[in-house]
Amino acid sequence: MSRIPERYVRLLPGAALTAAGVAAALVLHAFVPDLGALVAALVLGAVLANTGLVPDRARPGLKAAVKTPMRAGIVLLGLGLSLPSVLALGGPVLLVVAGGLVATFVATVVLGRVMGIGPERRMLIAAGVSVCGASAVAAANDAVGGDDDDVATAVGLVTVFGTIAIPVLPALGATIGLGPGLTGMWIGASVHEVGQVAAAAGAAGGTALAVAVVVKLTRAVLLAPLMVVLGAWRRRTTSCRPEQETDRRPPLVPLFVVGFLAAAAIGGSGLLPEKALVVGGVLQTVLLSAGLFAMGTGVHLPTLAKSGARPLALGAAASTFIATLTLAGLTAVA
DSSP: OTHHHHHHHHHHHHHHHHHHHHHHHHHHHHHOTTSOHHHHHHHHHHHHHHTTOSOGGGHHHHHHHHHHHHHHHHHHHGGGOOHHHHHTTOHHHHHHHHHHHHHHHHHHHHHHHHTTOOHHHHHHHHHIIIIIHHHHHHHHHHHHOOOHHHHHHHHHHHHHHHHHHHHHHHHHHHHTTOOHHHHHHHHHHHOSSHHHHHHHHHTTOHHHHHHHHHHHHHHHHTHHHHHHHHHHHHHHHHTTSOHHHHTTOOOSSOHHHHHHHHHHHHHTTTOSOHHHHHHHHHHHHHHHHHHHHHHHTTOOHHHHHTTTTHHHHHHHHHHHHHHHHHHHHHHHHO
8 A cells, every 4th residue: 555655756756847847838838929838848848858957756757747648638639629610621622631641641651761760750750740740749659659859859840840831831822822711721731730820821811720720620630540550550560579578569549549539529519618628728738748848858969969860851851742732632622
């Protein structure tokens, strides 16, 4: 009986540090709205780790924070999805969005392999670019099992190239005469983070913003089947390892993916009041920020720097690929 309290006591220093990091990330986001809370949390964790400000006694709590809050945050992400709004986009647009996601993921993984980037890192970059930025990286890592440097690289890339897209895509949409509706669809289908989508589409007007958010959340829905595919990949790769490792193979469908789909069904049912959805959105941000802050404290910058320019080139190529492909597809079906 005495072991149980002692186990949780060991987690308290890391939990307290995580709570402070999340609070700081939220404050930074409030003062600099273009800096997403998730990215701010990851960066703050990395800064503390690489300046020697993370005590050893905090490590157990930080390790626990990487998984449990992260999975709970991904479940709550489903509350923001409105399945009826997604279906209202129509079959051709949904096909372009889904096709662009799948093609981008596959192309990124294949190109990353050609460039000599490790399987975990290239899959996390592919997930972040093709689905929904830092949230997708965090979710995919649960199946892929990359290290903290892999996560930091992928999140950093979707941050950089998603930020570049904020002024570029609205300007290009206006230049080639897409109109606000089509511009919003294009932004939602190709920009990485939800916050980046909102910033980019907002510059194109209210119509573009409304459409862009729905399209973006449609990509988030596809996070669930992607997790199943990645889980199957990891099960297959671990089956080739020694017997003691195969006993711990991850489930084909992680429980939090089921929770994500259930939350999406509840969120789109209209049964929850608006206040509950708002609270769920806040909790989602807090929990995902907690997980990413904890991940950040495991980032070792000298190791990360050794990765060189190849991941940067892969992120640029993947971001350009999804923007070009979805623009062509949406223009064709419009």
